[in-house]
Amino acid sequence: MYQPKSLYLAPATKRLGPIVPISILFAIALAAGIFLLVFSSGLSNPFTDLYLLPWVGLVAVVVLAPTVYMAVRRRFDLFHPLTFAAWSYFFPAFVIGGLILASGLSKPFFLILIPDPETQLPLTLLYVALGYAGLTFGFAIPYAGRIGDFLSRHLPVWNWNARELLFPGVVMMILGIILSTSAFTVGIIGYQRVALIETFDATLASFAFFVPICSFLLWYSIFSVEHRTIEFKIVAGLLILLIPYSMLLSGARGSLIQNLLPIIMAFWLSGRRIKLRHGVIFGTLLALAVLFGIIYGTTFRLVKGAEEQIDADKYLSHSAEAVKIIANRGVGENLTFALETLSQRMETTSSLAVVVANYEQLESYAGDYGLAGNIWTYTWTAFIPRFVWPDKPVISDARAYSALYFDYGDNSFAITPIGDLLRNFGPIGVPIGMAILGFVLRIMYTSLIEGGRSVWRSAAYYLLLVNVSYESFYGTILPAILRLSLIILVCGFFISLMIRRRAA
Numbered sequence: 001m002y003q004p005k006s007l008y009l010a011p012a013t014k015r016l017g018p019i020v021p022i023s024i025l026f027a028i029a030l031a032a033g034i035f036l037l038v039f040s041s042g043l044s045n046p047f048t049d050l051y052l053l054p055w056v057g058l059v060a061v062v063v064l065a066p067t068v069y070m071a072v073r074r075r076f077d078l079f080h081p082l083t084f085a086a087w088s089y090f091f092p093a094f095v096i097g098g099l100i101l102a103s104g105l106s107k108p109f110f111l112i113l114i115p116d117p118e119t120q121l122p123l124t125l126l127y128v129a130l131g132y133a134g135l136t137f138g139f140a141i142p143y144a145g146r147i148g149d150f151l152s153r154h155l156p157v158w159n160w161n162a163r164e165l166l167f168p169g170v171v172m173m174i175l176g177i178i179l180s181t182s183a184f185t186v187g188i189i190g191y192q193r194v195a196l197i198e199t200f201d202a203t204l205a206s207f208a209f210f211v212p213i214c215s216f217l218l219w220y221s222i223f224s225v226e227h228r229t230i231e232f233k234i235v236a237g238l239l240i241l242l243i244p245y246s247m248l249l250s251g252a253r254g255s256l257i258q259n260l261l262p263i264i265m266a267f268w269l270s271g272r273r274i275k276l277r278h279g280v281i282f283g284t285l286l287a288l289a290v291l292f293g294i295i296y297g298t299t300f301r302l303v304k305g306a307e308e309q310i311d312a313d314k315y316l317s318h319s320a321e322a323v324k325i326i327a328n329r330g331v332g333e334n335l336t337f338a339l340e341t342l343s344q345r346m347e348t349t350s351s352l353a354v355v356v357a358n359y360e361q362l363e364s365y366a367g368d369y370g371l372a373g374n375i376w377t378y379t380w381t382a383f384i385p386r387f388v389w390p391d392k393p394v395i396s397d398a399r400a401y402s403a404l405y406f407d408y409g410d411n412s413f414a415i416t417p418i419g420d421l422l423r424n425f426g427p428i429g430v431p432i433g434m435a436i437l438g439f440v441l442r443i444m445y446t447s448l449i450e451g452g453r454s455v456w457r458s459a460a461y462y463l464l465l466v467n468v469s470y471e472s473f474y475g476t477i478l479p480a481i482l483r484l485s486l487i488i489l490v491c492g493f494f495i496s497l498m499i500r501r502r503a504a
Contacts, residue, residue: 049101056125058125059125067082081465094125100346108347108351111350113358116357131430135434137438138439141442153451155451156489165495166218171498179204189205207490213459216459217459221235251315253296256292294338300322302322369401375421375424378473378476401413416471456492463484464481
């Protein structure tokens with residue numbers, strides 16, 4: 001029977017440990033590195049737009065409040081949905097990013113699209129604070145916990161033994177690599193855009209998620225045993241080799257972070273005690289992953305240019321050229337390049353402010369770009385496979401959004417769920433829509449983590465959590481959760497079947 005618990009749910013068994021101070025030191029070091037560029041650029045006043053600082057402070061208080069509350073109650077969880085949303089997106093994008101904007105370090109070309117920045121930039125930060133407060137409120141609704149508890153009693157447990165998981169995990173991983181490579185060759189993953197979406201493209205891309213699922217499962221198995229035999233070490237080596245391969249295919253700035261997260265989450269959720277050296281190692285790896293990911297991803301995109309689909313050999317030659325350019329730059333130049341690019345990439349307030357400033361005037365043109373009522377359209381059409389409805393609308397057309405709001409359709413600008421909700425439902429839609437998302441996250445957290453943790457449930461939680469995008473369209477979130485849930489079930493079923501057949 002479900003019992004109401006604390007407002008912010010988190011496993012009480014996880015001690016606070018050194019991960020919090022390590023994380024804080026990492027954030028301070030990152031901010032210090034960025035602001036070093038401000039002072040070294042010759043600016044006499046590090047903050048040129050002082051009027052933004054109180055609003056940035058408001059966002060910081062609202063975003064950090066749930067995490068601070070859990071830390072004080074000794075219920076800190078690095079991968080609690082509210083904490084994860086805070087450190088993975090909201091704090092870097094709108095607190096550090098807001099400070100970057102206030103300092104004058106970030107001056108994107110689209111600032112001219114904001115007619116009254118002294119009104120509309122603070123209003124943007126107010127919407128962010130309201131959105132995150134709505135997310136927190138929705139998570140705290142007790143009915144979500146009851147639904148999660150009900151689902152927990154009916155979901156598979158699949159708490160496989162670490163050793164018996166190695167073989168089927170590797171088999172499903174190989175299948176996922178084959179599928180993801182196929183998806184890459186037809187242009188539906190990686191830094192490329194296919195001109196025509198084929199009937200089974202989305203299905204192929206979905207089953208490519210076998211790779212991150214099995215990566216988590218295998219790392220979880222490695223961390224859950226006390227004495228690792230040679231077979232565990234071989235699997236660990238193969239997983240490490242998979243990182244540059246995955247980075248090569250994606251060409252994304254965040255590819256290294258995406259490969260590092262399953263390792264850190266598997267270590268955390270496997271029940272290992274977090275020691276100081278673990279915090280130092282993970283903090284260092286996170287910093288290096290952010291910096292090198294920014295360096296490689298940005299350089300690769302500069303070399304490749306546009307996103308058009310190209311042959312695999314040409315794609316690989318661009319990657320090799322990017323690596324050569326990085327090697328020729330040297331450490332100092334690469335670090336400066338990374339920090340400058342990171343500061344521009346991290347600052348999201350100004351791009352969201354373009355929506356805040358113009359959504360009412362541009363809404364009459366949204367239909368011409370396929371964006372009218374897009375949240376509703378994306379939500380219900382996403383559940384219909386393209387082989388059933390070949391002519392269904394394109395889901396999450398970021399280029400159409402960029403063309404409408406920025407008059408530049410060759411790039412993807414962050415819209416965020418907050419901007420998408422504002423466009424579709426006005427100001428009231430922001431806290432309500434984010435509260436609904438918080439409600440869904442509570443169901444997910446209760447059913448997979450609090451209701452009884454297992455290796456499969458931990459993997460399911462990992463994949464669902466990291467694929468809730470706070471930078472893209474709101475309307476794609478729920479369909480993505482349900483679609484990934486199906487993929488996770490299919491993967492778990494086949495692994496369970498292989499384990500039973502090997503044991504028979």
